[in-house]
Amino acid sequence: MKSPGTTGAQARAATHADLVSRISEHDVIDWYKAQGLNENDVATLRRTALLSGMPNPSGSFLTNAMQYIVSPWINYATRQPWAGAGFGLATMLVAAPVNAGQQSAVVSLCESIREHGAHVIVPDKKQINDKHWLPELAHALKEKIETFAKACDVFREIQSDPNSSSKERAAAADILLAAEKELHQAQHDFVMTQGAHDRQWQGNRWQAVPRILRSPVASTLGLLSKTGAMRALSPTAQTVGAMLMTAAQHVAAGFDEQAKQEANNKLNLLYADVLTDAGKQKLASGAAVSAEDIKTDKLRSLIQSPTQALVKRVTAGVAELEKLLADAVTAEGTQPGAITADDRDIEAGDASKAMQELRLVRNDLEALREGxxxxxxxxxxxxxxxxxxxKSVLSQQLFNDIAKKYNYLEFTAQTAQRIGQMFHLIFLGSAASSVISKLVSASQGGTRNVPLPQSLAVSAISGGMAAVGALNQHTAITIKNNRREGSTDIGLGKQVGRGILGAMHETLSQRRGTKASKAINTLLEGNDVEALLATARALSVQEASTSSSQPQDLPSTSRAAPPRREHVSAPSSPNRSRLEPTNNEITRSKSARNLGTELHEFARMAGKHSKHLV
Known part of the structure; x- marks a missing residue:
């Protein structure tokens, strides 16, 4: 995409923020319509997303209650400052695994609420993910720029040399085009990963406020114990304050989830793969796409109705059951004296019970998959x-989904995420924030003995520590997702290390990557770079034509035709449309006539903006 009214390198998008800034609310609504939703469906989707996000903070309620409610009452009951401080310190140490153990169930519940209440947005995970670690992408961008610049210099030198052979020019052209493709792919990966990180930031932005204020509010209310008459009110006031912060976080979580789903929709608009290979080549070259260039099934699969989401989950559960039954039948067949597969007559009732159940389950599974x-x-x-x-949000299928999430990888990934949040930059984060006031008070014999200025200063420091962890929660989440989705498991130790230093890595890599991405755009807008690329493409096509025109039965003296290379454009958004809404609970399919009309409109709009999209 190029920004209207601008020219040169500044017109090309260099970051995900550049792309998102060019998407209007009208574009978003058109994109919803293209996927079959009307305005009422969109309003219901947004409202349900808000409601589904509200239970999310429940995963940390237990440890927050222990830290900010139980601990003050222990102080009041025992009149021993170290009793409450010790309990708070112990809570801090066990908070990460305790919260991790609850979070999978809470997330599944939120998903169930969202899927039962309205249509849900399904991100194209093959195109939108956290497979890449941002610091590595920033480093790769710098390397690709150097490689591409060097390839340009070599090709420029060979072109200017009158004694260079056609073979040398063709080889240099191939190297230049390969470097260009790798450069664009690296830039695309960086911008897409920026978008995935921004999605997590949108999903945690408002919750940062109660997370930051929780500890300072508790410390300030604890000052009531400095007066004898108000001492009994101190734990009560801290309990009320903690509950208010919890309530505020639940409300904030609803708005965060709503924002996260909107971010998912924009990510699909920008990066989802809804064009055929021919359509991608047309769009990259600035040509108009046609109806046959659009994957209508993929376009409509980016939104699921409640029934579709339900069937998808049940299908996954039945597939797991089918696998278990198949293993049982296989094990049964290996036993001595077992009836062989050739001897079984299922219809006559000769098969075992497991074999009969397997047949029924497979029939149901096939019916589910075909609708x-x-x-x-x-x-x-x-x-x-x-x-x-x-019938209910709380169902056997939900419990089955929760049970599947409790495995070693998920538990350790969730635990490592919370360690990164709690011990951010080692001494900062929510861990130190939750206990610093208690430890300072206990070391001086209780809050009553701590000077007021010192108490207020400690409360402020506590809030600052909490801010570091709260404002970088999204970083810890993306690192966890990178461990899940990456080509290799980075392991618990590396995830913890990256999580603790997440703020530093995120800040530096965002800065370096953005600088490199802008440098790419500046380089591509150079005086002769576009001309060099055009010449290289012409040479590549000419060489391919020469190779293909040679007789097949004679030995060829020229190089084999290089594989056709797809020209990958700078990060763009080909997926904008103005299709009319449609909605169906199972397939949301339409008649061929109406669908053809919509595809024609999609193609018309894509062709109209194709020059800008490149």
Whole structure:
């Protein structure tokens, strides 16, 4: 995308923020319509997202209650400052694994609420993910710039040399085009990863306020114990303050979830793969795309109705059951004296119980995958799961989904994320913030013995520590996602290390990567770079034509034609449209006539803006 009214390197998008700033609310609504939603559907989606996000802070309620409610009452009951401080210190040490153990269940509950209440946005995970670590991408950008600049210099030198052979020019052209493709891919990966990080920031932005204020509010209310008459009110006031902060965080979590879903929708608009290979090549070259260049099934799959989401989850559960039954049948067949597969007559009832169940489950699984819900066995497992999940947010399918999340990788990843948040930059974060006031008070024999200026200063320091952790929560989440989605598991230790230093890594890599991305745009807008690339493409096409025109039965003296290279443009947003809304609970399919009209409109709009999209 190029910004209207600008020219040169500044017109090209260098960051995810540049792209998002060029998307209007009208564009967002058009994109929703292209996926089959009307304005009422969009309003319901946003409202349900807000409600589904509210339970999210429940995963940390237990440790927050222990730290900010139970600990003050222990101080009041025992009249021993170190009793409450010791309890708070112990809570700090166990908070990470305790919260991690609850979070998977809470997240599943939030997803169930969202899927039952309205359509849900499904990010294209192949195109939008945290597979890359931002510092590595920033470093790769710098390397790709150097490689591309060197390839330009070599090709420029060979072109200016009258004695250079056609073979040398063709080889240099291939190297230059390969360097250009790698350069654009590196820039795309960086900008996309920026978008994935921004999504997590949007999902934690408002919750940062109560997270920052929780400890200072508790410390300030604890000053009531400095007066004898008000001493009994101190733990009560701290309890009320803690509950108010918790309530505020639940409300903030709702708005954060709403913002996160909006971010998911914009990420799909910018990066989702909804064009065929031919459509991508047309768009990259500035040509108009046509109806056959659009993957309509992929476009509509980016939004799921409640029924579709339900069927998808039940299908996954039935697939797990089918795998277990298949393993049981295989194990049964290996036993001595077992009936072989050739001897079994399922219809006649000769098969074992496991084999019969496997047949029924496979039939139901096939019906689920093909959308033939009326052919599911009414007494089978799939039918029971569907009916139960449709009636209530709390269903057997939800419990099955929660159980699947409790594994070593998930638990350690969640725990490491919280360690990174709590011990951010080692001495900062929510861990030190939650206990510093208690330790200072206990070391001086209680809050009553601490000078008021010192108490207020400690409260302010506590808030500053909490701010570091709260404002970098999204960084810890992206590191956790990188461990899940990366090509290799970085391990618990490396995740903890990256999480603790997340603020430093994020800040430096964002700065370096943005600088490098802008340098790429400046380089591509150079005086002769575009001409060099055009010449290189012409040579590549000419060489391919020469190779293909040679007789197949004679030995060739020229190089083999290089593989066709797709020209990857700078980060852009090809997925804008103004299609009319449509909605269907299972497939949201339309008649061929209406769908063809919509695709024609999509193609017209893409062609109209294709020059800007490049």
């Amino acid at each position: 033939r819900l009326d052919e599911i066995d009414p007494n089978g497992t799939a039918s029971k799961l569907l009916i139960g999940a449709e």
